[in-house]
Amino acid sequence: MAKLFTEMTDASLPEAYRTVEVNKTRRNRRWLAFAGPAFLVSVGYMDPGNWATDLAGGSQYGYALLWVILLSNLIAILLQTLCVRLGIATGRDLAQACRDYYSRPTALVLWFLCELAIIACDIAEVIGSAVAIQLLFGLPLPIGVLITGLDVMVLLALMQFGIRKIEAMILTLVATIFGCFFINLLWAKPDAGAMVAGLFVPTLPDHHALFVAVGILGATVMPHNLYLHSSLVQSRAFDLDDRGRSEAIRRSTWDTVIALGGAFFVNAGILVLAAAVFYRQGPVVDDLAQAHTLLAPALGGAASILFAIALLCSGQSSTITATLAGQIVMEGFLRIRIAPWLRRLITRGLAIIPSLIIVGGPGGGKTVELLTATQVILSLQLPFAVVPLLMFTSSRAKMGSFSSPKWMMIAGMIAIALICALNLGLVYQTAGIGLTVAVLLLCAGLIAWEIRHRHRTSPAIGG
Secondary structure, eight states: OOOOSOOOSSOSSTTTTTOEEOTTSOGGGHHHHHOSHHHHHHGGGGSHHHHHHHHHHHHHHTTTTHHHHHHHHHHHHHHHHHHHHHHHHHSOOHHHHHHHHSOHHHHHHHHHHHHHHHHHHHHHHHHHHHHHHHHHHOOOHHHHHHHGGGHHHHHHHHHTTOHHHHHHHHHHHHHHHHHHHHHHHHHHOOOHHHHHHHHHSOOOOSHHHHHHHHHHHHHHSOHHHHHHHHHHGGGEEOOSSHHHHHHHHHHHHHHHHHHHHHHHHHHHHHHHHHIIIIIHHOOOOOOHHHHHHHHHHHHOHHHHHHHHHHHHHHHHHHHHHHHHHHHHHHHHHHOOOOOHHHHHHHHHHHHHHHHHHHHHSTTTTOHHHHHHHHHHHHHHHTHHHHHHHHHHHTOHHHHGGGSOOHHHHHHHHHHHHHHHHHHHHHHHHHHOHHHHHHHHHHHHHHHHHHHHHHHHOOOOTTO
16 A cells, blocks of 8 residues: 555554554454454443433433434444544544644644533543442532542553553443343333334424434534544554555454444433333433432332442443543644643543532532533534544545545435534524524634645645
C-alpha cells in the first residue's frame, strides 16, 4: 500500500501503542488477541446515561421505543467499524486525523465540541456511580461524587500492567451488568409480542418521545467513542503490510460486532425492564433511586440490589473509558503531553465539579431527567465527529485500498442524515428557530472556512 502519512512521531495512546502481540498467537486462536478494544468501547453504550434514557423511554412509552435502540445500535456498529478501518489503515486516531487534515481553527472547534461531549458523558457516569453508591451504602450523593474521583488512581495503577488487564477488568464488569439484568428480566416476565412490535414498528407516541429518542441516540452512539476506538485498535502489534492490516481490520470488525451486540441486549433489557415493571404500574421514572425503590415491591428486594450493583459496575467501567478518551482527544487535537495523573485528574475534575453542583441543586433528585439532558448534548455533538470520520474513510487518497466500500459510505450518509434531522427537529422543538439557525450557521461557517482553506492547501492525514 502506498504511504498515506508521514512517519509518526506521536503514537496514539503511547502507553498502550502496539503493546499486545498478535503474531505469536496460534492462528486458530488469533481472534482472541484482537478481542478487547471493542469491549472497552462497548461500556460507553451501557453507561448511566443509557440507563436514564432507557428508563425514561420504557416507563413512559412501554416497548414503543425499542426500535430506536435497535437503530442506534446498528448505526453504532457501522461507525465503530469505520473507526477500526481509520485507525488500522492510517495509524492515526480520529483526533490526530482531524488535526492533520483540517485547518487549525476548524480543528480547535471540533476539539472544543468533543471536550463538551466528554464532560457531559462523564457527568452522567459520575452521577450514576454516585447514585449506586448511595443505594448500596447509604452515602449522600455529593460524597458519592467525590468517591468516583478515586477511579482515576485505579486507572493509573491498571495502566502499569498493560491494556489487556484493563480489558479483562472491563469485561468482568460488563458480564456482571449483563448477568444482573438477565436475572431481573426473567423475574419481570416481559410481553414478547409487544417487544417484537416495539423493535420492528417505528413510532413516536408524542412530541416528548422525540426528546427521549434523541437522548437514546446520543447515549448509544457516543461521539468520544469514535475517537477512542480508532486509538485502541492500534494497541495490537499486527504486521504493517497490506495483509497484516487486512487481517487486523477483519478480526477487529468481528470484535466490534460481538461487543456492541452485547451492548444492545443490555440497553434493550433496561428499557424492557422499565416497560414491564414501571409502565404497567403507571409511574414515570425520573430518578434512578426511584427505579431502585419501585423494583423491590414489584420483583423483590434482590432485584433492586442487582439493579444497584449493575449501575455501579456501569458507572465505574464507563468512567475509565471516558478518561482514556479525554486523553486521546487532548493529545490528538492539541498535541499536548502532560503527566498522565494530571491529565486524568483534569478530565475527571471537569466532570466532578459540575456534578457536585447538579446533585446539590434544587433539581438534583431528578437524575433520569438530568442524565437524559446530558445524552441529548452528546447527540448534538455527534455530527461533528461522524462527518470527518465518513470523509476520511471514504477517501481512497487517504485510506488506499482500505477505503470504505460504496455500501458503507451510503449507509453512513443515511445515518448522518438521520442523526442531523433528529437533532435539528429536537433543537427546533425545545429551543425554537433562533438556536436552530445558530446551529446551521455554525455548520455552514465551518464548511465555508474549510472550502477556503482547501483552495490554499490540500493536506493529507499525517502530512
